[in-house]
Amino acid sequence: MQCNNAASLSSSQQTPVFNGSYEQLHRYSIEQPEAFWEEQSRLIHWETPPQQILDYSNPPFRRWFVGGRTNLCYNAVDRHLADRAEQLALVVASTETDTTREFTYRQLHREVNDFAAVLRRLGVGHGDRVVVYMPNMAEAVFAMLACARIGAVHSVVFGGFAAHNLAVRIDDAQPKLLITADAGMRGGKVIPYKPLVDSALAAAQTPPPHVLVVSRGLDVDIALQPGRDVDYATLRAEVGQVDVPVQWLESNEPSYLLYTSGTTGKPKGVQRDVGGYAVAMALSMLTVFDVKPGQVMFSTSDVGWAVGHSYNVYGPLIGGATSLLYEGLPTRPDAGVWWQLCEKYAVRTLFSSPTAIRVLKKHDPEFIRKYDLSALQYLFLAGEPLDEPTALWINELLGKPVIDNYWQTETGWPALTLLPGVDMKPTRFGSPGFANLGYNTRIIDENTGEEVGPGEKGVLVMVPPLPPGCLSTVWRNDERFIASYFSHFKELLYSSLDWAIRDEDGYTFILGRTDDVINVAGHRLGTREIEESVSSNAAVVEAAVIGVPDELKGQVPVVFATLRDEHAGNRAGAAADLRRTVEQSLGAVARPARVYIVDSLPKTRSGKLLRRSLQALAQGNDPGDLSTLDNPAALDEVRGALDRGA
Numbered sequence: 001m002q003c004n005n006a007a008s009l010s011s012s013q014q015t016p017v018f019n020g021s022y023e024q025l026h027r028y029s030i031e032q033p034e035a036f037w038e039e040q041s042r043l044i045h046w047e048t049p050p051q052q053i054l055d056y057s058n059p060p061f062r063r064w065f066v067g068g069r070t071n072l073c074y075n076a077v078d079r080h081l082a083d084r085a086e087q088l089a090l091v092v093a094s095t096e097t098d099t100t101r102e103f104t105y106r107q108l109h110r111e112v113n114d115f116a117a118v119l120r121r122l123g124v125g126h127g128d129r130v131v132v133y134m135p136n137m138a139e140a141v142f143a144m145l146a147c148a149r150i151g152a153v154h155s156v157v158f159g160g161f162a163a164h165n166l167a168v169r170i171d172d173a174q175p176k177l178l179i180t181a182d183a184g185m186r187g188g189k190v191i192p193y194k195p196l197v198d199s200a201l202a203a204a205q206t207p208p209p210h211v212l213v214v215s216r217g218l219d220v221d222i223a224l225q226p227g228r229d230v231d232y233a234t235l236r237a238e239v240g241q242v243d244v245p246v247q248w249l250e251s252n253e254p255s256y257l258l259y260t261s262g263t264t265g266k267p268k269g270v271q272r273d274v275g276g277y278a279v280a281m282a283l284s285m286l287t288v289f290d291v292k293p294g295q296v297m298f299s300t301s302d303v304g305w306a307v308g309h310s311y312n313v314y315g316p317l318i319g320g321a322t323s324l325l326y327e328g329l330p331t332r333p334d335a336g337v338w339w340q341l342c343e344k345y346a347v348r349t350l351f352s353s354p355t356a357i358r359v360l361k362k363h364d365p366e367f368i369r370k371y372d373l374s375a376l377q378y379l380f381l382a383g384e385p386l387d388e389p390t391a392l393w394i395n396e397l398l399g400k401p402v403i404d405n406y407w408q409t410e411t412g413w414p415a416l417t418l419l420p421g422v423d424m425k426p427t428r429f430g431s432p433g434f435a436n437l438g439y440n441t442r443i444i445d446e447n448t449g450e451e452v453g454p455g456e457k458g459v460l461v462m463v464p465p466l467p468p469g470c471l472s473t474v475w476r477n478d479e480r481f482i483a484s485y486f487s488h489f490k491e492l493l494y495s496s497l498d499w500a501i502r503d504e505d506g507y508t509f510i511l512g513r514t515d516d517v518i519n520v521a522g523h524r525l526g527t528r529e530i531e532e533s534v535s536s537n538a539a540v541v542e543a544a545v546i547g548v549p550d551e552l553k554g555q556v557p558v559v560f561a562t563l564r565d566e567h568a569g570n571r572a573g574a575a576a577d578l579r580r581t582v583e584q585s586l587g588a589v590a591r592p593a594r595v596y597i598v599d600s601l602p603k604t605r606s607g608k609l610l611r612r613s614l615q616a617l618a619q620g621n622d623p624g625d626l627s628t629l630d631n632p633a634a635l636d637e638v639r640g641a642l643d644r645g646a
């Protein structure tokens with residue numbers, strides 16, 4: 001079994017040929033990881049080739065491509081100048097500022113060099129951390145790539161986070177510089193960033209000596225603190241056009257830090273490497289997303305999330321593709337805005353989240369139908385369980401494969417997926433498919449650690465060493481890395497902390513997080529199963545299920561649901577109907593004890609249900625760390641609903 005990636009390293013025209021079926025290729029990647037990854041390593045440029053493919057002498061830590069020297073920015077930008085300098089590299093469409101900015105690889109190279117020169121002028125160098133706190137604007141991408149170019153470690157903090165979240169991340173990273181914008185925008189409203197940055201810096205223990213402000217001219221009065229704050233345009237003009245040499249890094253040096261969403265507790269600072277990540281990006285663009293050099297990928301994520309890092313910035317650019325970045329809501333000016341962009345730029349692969357599709361589902365499908373989507377081949381959805389009604393709805397509208405994609409900030413690239421670029425298997429609703437190449441996944445019994453059979457629930461784990469691209473460790477906290485992920489079982493295994501089940505054909509289904517299981521009179525029910533059932537009711541848009549203590553049964557399910565507009569008038573009727581739906585599909589044991597109809601559910605800024613906050617409120621407890629909560633009003637509404645009773 002060979003995948004013929006051989007040949008030229010320098011030319012991004014060279015795309016590999018993957019011979020054989022998914023099963024063969026996957027087996028090869030697991031049974032002969034060094035041979036497999038040695039071949040994949042040729043997808044990127046190495047200034048010095050690796051001396052050793054894998055060093056696993058200190059489990060669970062592993063080092064890929066040891067001794068190899070490379071650079072993410074070189075692979076994402078410089079390497080393409082020979083073949084595709086005039087091709088679009090980056091398109092940034094903003095329905096907030098009503099602008100579309102396009103950059104060819106040549107222009108991107110210029111922007112990144114200018115940015116890197118400014119960073120150097122501010123004293124930033126190899127190994128220094130840089131916190132990037134910006135909206136989805138082109139300069140956020142330039143800043144990330146400029147850091148990568150000079151070997152600085154970026155830590156992008158989602159621009160919607162409050163001062164407190166930012167301060168905590170500053171103290172963890174101890175940056176030499178913070179880069180921000182004058183303002184962000186949401187739903188047409190200007191949100192000044194600078195005052196927020198000022199209070200974060202005041203609250204931080206280790207504030208950086210400098211703040212670099214990129215002004216978008218949003219007409220906000222920003223006060224620059226002399227000696228500390230610097231205006232980007234001013235310093236750029238002063239420094240002038242300089243070509244900044246690439247800092248070659250050993251494959252295992254840190255490239256960036258990124259925090260998990262904080263859905264289950266305090267976010268973990270994921271540390272990514274250089275060489276392994278670059279190889280995983282190059283491979284996944286071809287095998288998972290089926291995007292070749294010159295083709296267009298549109299990921300609707302914010303650059304502040306894992307998807308944004310991997311499939312708005314590094315993946316598409318390392319792959320010589322065109323990356324589309326979007327700033328704005330999916331429904332403004334109307335619910336057709338993403339599909340219009342797909343038509344305009346002949347997007348081949350669209351990557352979004354189930355949450356976003358559920359938002360679109362509230363609107364007229366004509367907003368999708370009216371655009372020419374003939375170039376579009378796939379819609380990938382990741383980040384949360386993809387419920388069947390939502391998947392069916394969008395699948396019928398598009399008539400293209402809707403591919404459920406399972407991964408974590410920690411993994412950096414899909415762990416469970418279909419591989420249309422290799423061997424496209426039929427989609428199966430509710431399942432993200434199979435283990436990705438290089439991922440040795442198992443589903444095991446949480447008590448015995450034994451592998452469970454088809455149809456039996458267990459914990460999804462990965463047999464280490466983790467493949468390239470996955471986290472190296474938790475930033476400056478090796479103990480937390482081991483304690484969080486590798487200390488759950490007798491055997492040394494990476495726990496995903498998610499429940500899963502595999503069917504007879506090997507399709508894996510995610511059943512929810514390991515702390516989201518309800519025990520009703522001895523029956524273990526995944527909250528996800530009940531949520532699926534509730535969502536199958538046509539009146540429902542979205543549902544969250546939690547378990548609350550019950551004297552008789554131990555725990556009982558409680559449902560929170562949002563309704564489609566046309567059903568909003570009859571909340572009581574809908575609640576009764578939902579109870580029946582669940583009872584009919586899952587049996588009396590799953591019958592919700594209470595159903596609360598609300599206008600919105602509490603979500604993290606990355607769009608995930610914050611079940612633990614519902615759980616706490618329903619039990620009269622403190623909702624805990626709400627720093628990643630997106631919509632505090634949703635919690636107030638839940639409080640009100642709980643006070644009034646179901």
Ligand code: ATP
Pocket residue numbers: 260261262263264265266267268381382383384385386404405406407408409410432496497498510512513606608
């Ligand atoms: P934290 O780890 O801080 O609690 P988080 O787990 O929400 O937050 P992320 O890394 O953003 O942080 O999310 C990864 C999690 O999202 C997965 O572990 C899983 O629970 C869920 N997830 C991602 N993709 C899917 C999917 N396709 N189907 C079901 N669940 C998914």
Ligand code: MG
Pocket residue numbers: 260261264408
């Ligand atoms: Mg997690």
